[in-house]
Amino acid sequence: MNMQDSYITADGRTIGAPVMEMKNITLRFGGVVAIKDISFDIHEGEIRAIIGPNGAGKSSMLNVINGFYHPQEGEVWFRGKKRKPMKPHQIAKQGLARTFQNIALFKGMSTLDNIMTGRLTHMKSNMVSQMAWWGKAQDEETANREVVEKIIDFLEIQTIRKTPVGRLPYGLQKRVELGRALAAEPKLLLLDEPMAGMNVEEKEDMSRFILDVNDEFGTTIALIEHDMGVVMDIADRVVVMDYGQKIGDGTPDEVRSNQAVIDAYLGVSHD
Amino acid sequence: MTDMNSATALNTVPKLLARNASKYPNAAAYREKELGIWQSWTWAETAQEIENLALGFLDMGVNFGDHIAIVGSNRPHLYWTMVAAQSVGAVPVPLYKDAIAEEMAYVLEHCSARFVVAEDQEQVDKIIDIKDDLKTLKSIVYLDPRGMRKYDKSALFQYRDVQAKGVSSKAELMPELEKRLDVQGADTTCVMLYTSGTTGRPKGVVLSNYNIIETGRTTSEFDSLSVNDSVLAYLPMAWVGDFIFSIGQAYSAAFCVACPESGDTMQHDLRELGPTYFFAPPRYFENMLTTVQIRMEDAGKFKQRMFKYFMDHAAVIGPKLLDGKPVGAIDKLKYQLGKVLITGPLKNTLGLSRVRVGYTAGEAIGPELFDFYRSLGINLKQLYGQTEASVFITQQPDGGVRADTVGVPSPGVELRIDDKGEVFYRSPGAFVEYYKNPKSTKDTKDKEGWVATGDAGFIEKDTGQLRIIDRAKDVGKMKDGSMFAPKFVENKLKFYSNILEAVVFGDGRNECVAFINIDLTAVGNWAERNNIAYSSYQELAAHPQVYETIQGHVEEVNKSVSQDEMLSGCQISRFLILHKELDADDGEMTRTQKVRRNIIGEKYEDLLIALYGGESEIFTETEVSYEDGRKGSISATLEIRDTAMQPRAKVAA
Numbered sequence A: 001m002n003m004q005d006s007y008i009t010a011d012g013r014t015i016g017a018p019v020m021e022m023k024n025i026t027l028r029f030g031g032v033v034a035i036k037d038i039s040f041d042i043h044e045g046e047i048r049a050i051i052g053p054n055g056a057g058k059s060s061m062l063n064v065i066n067g068f069y070h071p072q073e074g075e076v077w078f079r080g081k082k083r084k085p086m087k088p089h090q091i092a093k094q095g096l097a098r099t100f101q102n103i104a105l106f107k108g109m110s111t112l113d114n115i116m117t118g119r120l121t122h123m124k125s126n127m128v129s130q131m132a133w134w135g136k137a138q139d140e141e142t143a144n145r146e147v148v149e150k151i152i153d154f155l156e157i158q159t160i161r162k163t164p165v166g167r168l169p170y171g172l173q174k175r176v177e178l179g180r181a182l183a184a185e186p187k188l189l190l191l192d193e194p195m196a197g198m199n200v201e202e203k204e205d206m207s208r209f210i211l212d213v214n215d216e217f218g219t220t221i222a223l224i225e226h227d228m229g230v231v232m233d234i235a236d237r238v239v240v241m242d243y244g245q246k247i248g249d250g251t252p253d254e255v256r257s258n259q260a261v262i263d264a265y266l267g268v269s270h271d
Numbered sequence B: 001m002t003d004m005n006s007a008t009a010l011n012t013v014p015k016l017l018a019r020n021a022s023k024y025p026n027a028a029a030y031r032e033k034e035l036g037i038w039q040s041w042t043w044a045e046t047a048q049e050i051e052n053l054a055l056g057f058l059d060m061g062v063n064f065g066d067h068i069a070i071v072g073s074n075r076p077h078l079y080w081t082m083v084a085a086q087s088v089g090a091v092p093v094p095l096y097k098d099a100i101a102e103e104m105a106y107v108l109e110h111c112s113a114r115f116v117v118a119e120d121q122e123q124v125d126k127i128i129d130i131k132d133d134l135k136t137l138k139s140i141v142y143l144d145p146r147g148m149r150k151y152d153k154s155a156l157f158q159y160r161d162v163q164a165k166g167v168s169s170k171a172e173l174m175p176e177l178e179k180r181l182d183v184q185g186a187d188t189t190c191v192m193l194y195t196s197g198t199t200g201r202p203k204g205v206v207l208s209n210y211n212i213i214e215t216g217r218t219t220s221e222f223d224s225l226s227v228n229d230s231v232l233a234y235l236p237m238a239w240v241g242d243f244i245f246s247i248g249q250a251y252s253a254a255f256c257v258a259c260p261e262s263g264d265t266m267q268h269d270l271r272e273l274g275p276t277y278f279f280a281p282p283r284y285f286e287n288m289l290t291t292v293q294i295r296m297e298d299a300g301k302f303k304q305r306m307f308k309y310f311m312d313h314a315a316v317i318g319p320k321l322l323d324g325k326p327v328g329a330i331d332k333l334k335y336q337l338g339k340v341l342i343t344g345p346l347k348n349t350l351g352l353s354r355v356r357v358g359y360t361a362g363e364a365i366g367p368e369l370f371d372f373y374r375s376l377g378i379n380l381k382q383l384y385g386q387t388e389a390s391v392f393i394t395q396q397p398d399g400g401v402r403a404d405t406v407g408v409p410s411p412g413v414e415l416r417i418d419d420k421g422e423v424f425y426r427s428p429g430a431f432v433e434y435y436k437n438p439k440s441t442k443d444t445k446d447k448e449g450w451v452a453t454g455d456a457g458f459i460e461k462d463t464g465q466l467r468i469i470d471r472a473k474d475v476g477k478m479k480d481g482s483m484f485a486p487k488f489v490e491n492k493l494k495f496y497s498n499i500l501e502a503v504v505f506g507d508g509r510n511e512c513v514a515f516i517n518i519d520l521t522a523v524g525n526w527a528e529r530n531n532i533a534y535s536s537y538q539e540l541a542a543h544p545q546v547y548e549t550i551q552g553h554v555e556e557v558n559k560s561v562s563q564d565e566m567l568s569g570c571q572i573s574r575f576l577i578l579h580k581e582l583d584a585d586d587g588e589m590t591r592t593q594k595v596r597r598n599i600i601g602e603k604y605e606d607l608l609i610a611l612y613g614g615e616s617e618i619f620t621e622t623e624v625s626y627e628d629g630r631k632g633s634i635s636a637t638l639e640i641r642d643t644a645m646q647p648r649a650k651v652a653a
Helices: A058-065 A088-093 A111-117 A127-132 A136-154 A170-183 A200-217 A228-234 A252-256 A259-266 B004-009 B013-023 B043-060 B076-087 B101-110 B121-133 B159-168 B170-183 B209-222 B240-253 B263-273 B282-297 B301-322 B329-350 B367-375 B438-444 B486-494 B520-529 B537-541 B544-562 B597-603 B605-613
Strands: A018-029 A032-043 A047-051 A073-078 A096-099 A188-192 A220-224 A237-242 A245-250 B028-034 B037-042 B067-071 B091-095 B115-118 B139-142 B156-158 B189-194 B204-208 B230-232 B256-259 B277-279 B357-360 B380-386 B391-395 B414-417 B422-426 B451-459 B466-471 B499-505 B512-518 B572-577 B617-625 B631-642
Touching: A018 A058, A032 A058, A032 A073, A032 A220, A032 A237, A032 A245, A047 A058, A047 A200, A047 A228, A058 A188, A058 A220, A088 A096, A096 A170, A111 A136, A111 A170, A127 A136, A136 A170, A136 A200, A170 A188, A170 A200, A200 A220, A200 A228, A228 A252, A237 A252, A237 A259, A245 A252, A245 A259, B013 B043, B013 B076, B013 B209, B013 B240, B028 B043, B028 B076, B028 B263, B037 B043, B043 B076, B043 B159, B043 B170, B067 B076, B067 B101, B076 B091, B076 B170, B076 B189, B076 B240, B076 B256, B091 B101, B101 B121, B115 B121, B121 B139, B139 B159, B156 B159, B159 B170, B189 B209, B189 B240, B204 B209, B209 B240, B209 B391, B230 B240, B230 B263, B230 B277, B240 B256, B240 B277, B240 B380, B240 B391, B263 B329, B282 B301, B282 B329, B282 B367, B282 B520, B301 B329, B301 B367, B367 B380, B414 B451, B438 B451, B466 B486, B486 B499, B486 B512, B486 B544, B499 B597, B512 B520, B512 B544, B512 B605, B520 B537, B520 B544, B544 B572, B544 B631, B572 B605, B597 B605, B605 B617, B605 B631
Parallel strands: A047 A220, A047 A237, A096 A188, A188 A220, B028 B256, B067 B091, B067 B115, B091 B189, B115 B139, B139 B156, B230 B256, B277 B357, B357 B380, B512 B572
Antiparallel strands: A018 A032, A018 A073, A237 A245, B028 B037, B189 B204, B380 B391, B414 B422, B422 B451, B451 B466, B499 B512, B572 B631, B617 B631
């Protein structure tokens, strides 16, 4: 299959041209090679998963995508342009948002306020008018609050709107974090192990939300996940990494029958 | 019948709607919390929305007499759907939204529904699952499009689009709509509601416009409800009570119906909204009181003492003030002080500050519970009713409120008790028939219009109030011939906050035994305060100290039962605590949360044998089903305890 152009998924969605291309990325920390010469792309509107055993370099890859790490070799192309090294807030302005493996919310703030912080890149009024809460700042808050309320409705978390997130159970905190990332209205949403530590029911809920986000807002999603069952169910295409190298790339079915992937997950005897 | 003109003019719900829209065009008819803000629709806007949808229904090809099933949570759009269906001469059939697909299939098949209006993807999915077996089903209309982008849209329409299509062909369709509105009258079917069915398959109760409108009108007058009142609609739409409160009475008295943001935010929405008219099943009031008690136990010493001081005072004075009895000036002053410091804020927290009329029904309510709310100054009353009566059979008048009776006959209702003790009634609200079931209709309703309630009770001589003992068929005889009324005992047990449900057996036996369900909130909190670790409901339920506490409760109930001359034989000799909560999904309870004793008796036959066999513990394995139809099983070893019994009271000769 030619992956350069748009394609149609098994369930009949049309996927657009690539929004992000990783070309021959190599990332080193001193003498340790975390990522070795990896290339893949993420198409507009698809759900792209990156999987691999512990220490395969998945989170490093995600950090390269969101511009937190700068690879020593290789190029990152975003929406048809080669991306120069940037600060995280500049990247956020370009339309990237992410969630974290270990939840990074403001524990003492309410769900509503936490999601509101995700709107930061959409606020343009200056600090003085925000402090006075007057004029443009007021209109802006109303408009942003509406977006946040739509997300609260979307994620079905109306009951915890005013609850400090530190008091919420883990599964709900993950959902709030997804809400905060969505509030930025990202073009590309990065999810770092969205289902880690969840029970079956919470995983089902989260999968539904991820699919709905993709379906409803047309958001392109790149996610890292351990749970193979979940990945194979929701992803359109999967990149498999092992020891910093790409060992497989394709649809879930292709990946599932790839011998190198099977060996990496089940182990092979070296004799 | 004196005023022929108005009687013929207002004999259908759509006609009441037209009256409200012209008489109170700017008064709020519906409110709903959406995106965190209360949205409202006036009567004029409501009439427009309903007209648009009715036109859309005509455009879709809804015929006169079709059945339109409605499934979802309480939302203004779904209430409009019911009235829009009535406008085009179709019969709305609201369904329980948590019903599993098979249950829905039965009802949809039985009423040959041609259209279903569903709230969201969850409901649409269930209907798509069973669609192939339903020959009559033509199309599905949905409210919330989320998640359904990829669905096959050939027989699936969005609510908004249906309305838009209706509006665009208004010119052609309007004459047809007007014609259909005109030909309907008091005898036309208003709604069909399926009874929860404590036994067997649900039955479709057909209620006419006369049933609903007459009941709505007289009972609104009974409690002087008006356009200034408001109610929170949060109970299942498929339940007759919600239909009467949110359609029958609301359209008759033109008061405002508010819908909560979601089922889980109901308590919060209640507080924001402060309705003036409120209905809740006893279980709701129980849960609310349990929450208050738990939070007070966690409060500081000073607050606890203040709470106790003023609540004790209010318990004596509050009910007297509500009933208009004389109260001393100092007591009154102290009550007012308590109102500022304790009862007022508490009422506000519970969302009951503005409640003028509150009703509870369905199950018996504990006297302590009842007194608690009345001492806060909340006019909480009991009513007795059933689907077949359009709810109201008896209700308590202001000043005649008691915990152990259910009130005097509602306006226009006649009561009769037959020689076996069963209660019969004849009323304007009495149903037309069971749909496609003439045999059951004949068994329940006789030629003169008397309807059997299936409940055993008696009318108190001095007050004229009705007192219900139990279901007539559940009232049995024990081996020695004394009367067995399980519900009487179960209710006494359930008044303890630690006990959520109890099921008592003993018909035709020498002695009574019981299954107990603990209340996880109350017992869990107790465990937390006493540093008792537990990992599951099952483990907590089997804890020896929990058994100890429950045994204490059972023995107290035995003491109280032994005081009753007729029923002293119903004392519980042995009991066990069940390892799982009784659940409607497993068929153990009805969707309205009533225990199905026979089904439980069959399902847990091994436990019953052990209870009567004198064993001290029993191993059991139970199948449980989840809402989506999957099954699992849990197993446990349950302890069985003997309890102390009191000598039986002498039956008066």
